[in-house]
Amino acid sequence: MMNHLSLKSLAFYGIAIGSVSLLFKVVTAYGEANLKAAPAIAGTYRFDPKSLPECLNSDVLVLTIEQSGVYLSGNLRSGSREGREKTAQEKPSLFGRWETQGLNLSGAVPNLAGCRDSTATGQNSSVKMRGIVEQESLKGKISLTDKTAATDFTAQREAAVQPQKQED
C-alpha cells in the first residue's frame, strides 16, 4: 500500500494529472474562443399559412425542428387540435443543415392531407425551405419542389425544446 505513495509514484501522478489538466485548459480556452456552434433553433414554429402556396394553404401549419448541431430534421404538420401533440417517434420527413447563411430544409410532407393527393402520380410532393432565425421567429422562403416559385413565410417559435438546467 505504501508503494504507491512513494515519491516516484506521487511525482508520476502529479505530472500526469497536471499535464492532462493543462491540456484540458488549453483545449477549452481554444474552444471557447474560436469554436462556434450552431445556434439552438430546435422547437416548434407556427406558420401563418395564408401566404403559402397550394396545398400548404390549410388553416394552421406547424413546423417542428429537431437539431443536432448543424444537422436538422423536422416535420411539417397541420396545426389544428388533432395534430398538436408531437408523438414520441414521429419519423422526421424533412432533413437539412444549418449553414452560416441560415437553415436549409427539404423533404416530403406526408402529414399534410392536401399535399398527399396533389400530384397526379399520387406521390407525396416535397417542400424546400430556406430561412434564418431571428430571436423567436423564423423567416424565409418556402417552395414546393415541383413548382418553381418560392414564397416568403414567417413562423413564430412556440415551445422551444429546452434542456433541463438547474434553476438556482
Add this chain to the structure above:
Amino acid sequence: MLACERMALLVRLWYLLPSIELVSIFFDRQFSQLYYPALSIRKNPQAKNAMPIPILVLLEVLIVIALSRLVGLGFRAIKQPQVIGEIVAGIMLGPSLFGLVAPATATALFPAEAVPFLNVLSEVGLIFFMFLIGLELNPKYLKSNLDIAILTSHVSILVPFSLGSLLALLLYPIVSNNSVSFTAFALFLGAAMSITAFPVLARIITEHNLQNTKLGTLALTCAAVDDVTAWCLLAVAIAVTRTNSMIGALPTIIQSLIYIGFMLTVVRWFLQRLSKQYNRTGRLTQLLLSGIYMGVVASALITEWIGIHLIFGAFLLGAVMPKNAGLTRELAEKTEDFVLIFLLPIFFAYSGLRTEIGLLNSPELWLLCAAVLGVAIIGKYLGTYVAARVCGISNREASALGWLMNTRGLTELIVLNIGLSLGVVSPLLFTMLVIMALVTTFMTSPLLEWTYPKRLIRLDISEVNSEDSELENSQMADSSEETANKLLPTYRILVPVANPSTQKGLLRLAVALAQPAAGMGGEDLQSAAVHPLSLIELNDDYAFESTPAEADRIIQERRSKLSELIESLEVPEAQKFVHPIIRVTNDVARETAQIAEIDRADLILVGWHRPTFSSNRLGGRVGQILSNAKVDVAIFVDRGRERLNNLLVPYAANIHDDLGLELALRLLVNSEERRLTVLRVAVDGEAENNLSYEFGRVMDQLPVEVRSRIETPIVEAAEPIQAVVAASANADLTIAGTSREWGIERQTLGQYTDELAVQCHSSLLIARCYVKVRSHLASVLSQTTQY
C-alpha cells in the same frame, strides 16, 4: 452450424428483407386502422374508446419486458452479456427499428404522452440499480495489485479523457449548439470516453472463470478504481453543465465532497450498527428494508438538490453499506429481481426511444461515428495496454486487460442519458455514443477469447487453487508433500457431479475404475486421477450471485461439499488422486466437453438424471454431453448397490462393447473380489458372435489370476435385450455399449433409446466410444458423421 451455413442463412435473410418490409407496412396499416381509435389519445382523451394512460403504460411495459427477455436470451446464445441484448431490445422499440418499420403502430403504442411516465419508472429503476451497483462494490477487490491497478486505471482514464477533449474540438461545431458551453461539452465527452462498465466487466470475468487469476483480479481492481473516478468526473461534468462554467461549479463540488464525507462517516457508522442488529435477528425485516429504501431515495434527492444527479446519492448509499455478507446479500437478493426484470428494461426502452439510428443518414455521419468509436477504443485500449506493459505485465495479459477495460456497456448508457436530458449531448451524438457503447461491449468477449484463450487461463491459476492440479504444469509446481518422482497421472477420469450429496455411487465407481482397491498392494505403476467436476451454472446473468466475490463464495461452498463427499467414500489417500475442478459456466455441456479436451481426460463418467422434457435417460444434459464431448463417455445408472463385485458385460463385437469390456476389465484388475461375465447372445440359432480379435489379444495379455475370474457364456434367446435383463438380476453392475443389440442406440437425430436402462435390474454403465470424424469422406460429402 458451420460458418458457411451461417453465412448462407444470413444472405437468405437479407434478400427476404424487402418482402418483410412490405408485409410489415401492410400489417401496420391494418393494425393502426383497427386499434388507433382505442390507442389514440391524441384526439379526445374524454372519448369513450380512448385508452387511459396507465393502461397504455402497462401495455408498453409488458411489451418491453417480453422483448428484453427474448433478445437478452438471444444474445446469451451468442455468448454476449444478456444486458446488451436488453439494451438492443430497447433500441429496437424506438425509432431506429419499430418506428421505421411500422411507424403508425409505433406511434400508437408509444405516444409522446406516455413517455414522461416511462421516464419516471426508468428513473426509479436507475436509482435502485445504482444502489445495487454500490452494494456490489467491495473493497475486497482492491486488496491485490493495488499499485499496478491504480497506475493502470488512472492512465486508462487520463488517455481517453484527453483524446475525448481533443475530439470535442472536432465535434462541437458540428453536433452541438451554442446553448452548451464548450467546456461542458468537452468535459462530458471526455467523461463518456473514460467510462468502464464495472458491472458488465465483473460478470464477463466471472463467466470466463477469471476471478482468481492474476488477470482477473487486476482487471477488477482497475475497473473498480476506474468506475469510482469516472463517476466523480461525471459529477463534475454535470455540475459544470448546469452552471455552464468551471468556477460556477465549485460550490456544487464542495457540497458534494461534504456530503460524501458525511456518508462515509456518520451514515456508515449508523449502517454498521444496523448490520449488527441484522446479525442478531438473522433476517431482514420489512421495517429495516423500508428504512433502507427510504434512505436510497432520500440520498438520491439530496444529491439532486446539491446539483449532481440522483444516481450518485443512490450509488453512495449502496457503497457505504457495510460489506457484511449476510445483510448485503439478502438486500441484493430482495431488490434485484424486480429492479432487473421490471424497471431496468424500462430504462433501456426509454433510452431506446431517444436513440434514432435513422439520423445517421449520410456517409459523413457514419464516418464521424467511426471516428468516435475509434477514439474510444484507442484511448482505452492503448492507454491500458501501455500502462500495464510499463508495470511489467506480459504482452498477452496487458492486451487482454486493455480489451476488458474497453467494456462500456450499461454504465455508458446511464451517462449518455443524463447528458441527453441535460442537453449537453444532442440526439445525433447520443446515437453515435450509444452505438459506440454497444460495439465496445460487444467486442470484449470475442477479443478476450482471442487474446487470452481458455487454455492459457488454466495455466495462470494462482496459488490459492493449487489443489486444482488438472494440468501437469501446476502439478509440477505443487511443492507439497509429493516426492520428486511423483508420476503424472496417465489415466484421467472426469466426473461431472451435479449434486455432491446424491452422487456418492458415481464417485465410488470412478474411484474403483481409477485405482486398485485397498489391500491390493504394489506400487502405482500406472497412476490414475479422478477429477470430480462441479459446474456452477449462473442462469441469471446480472444477479448479485454472479459478481466475482459471490461466485467465489459459492465455489468455496461447493469445494467443501465435494471434499466431504470424497471423505465419505473412505478410500485411503483419496486426496492423492482425486482432484476436484470447480468452475462457473452458463453452458454445462459445452464446458464439460471443453474441460475434457483441455484436461486430456480419457473418460467422462456421468451420472444419469431425468431430463426435464422427456423421459429418455439419455436425453437432456447427458445427451448434450454425448454430442459435444470428444472423448469416451460412460453413463452410470445407479441402483444403489454398495458393492460392485459381479460384473456383467453383454458383448456384440462393436467398438462400444469393446469399450465397455475394457472398463469392466479395469474394474476386474483393480479388485480381487470382482467377477466378470461376458455374455454373448445368439439369436435364432445363428453362429455365435465371435469375440473380436482385439478382445482375444487383450485376454491373452491378462494375468492368469484375472482370467480365471472371467466367464464367457453364450445364451440362445430370441431377444437379446431380454436375455441381458434376465442375466442382470444376478449382477451388481451391467456394462453395455451403445448399440442396437442392447436397446441403447443412437437414432437419426442424435437421441439415444434407453430400453435397457429402463428394464435392467442391476446398476448399469452405458459406454459410448468416441470415434473421430472419418476424414476420407469429409472432403467429398459436406456432412460429417460422428458416432
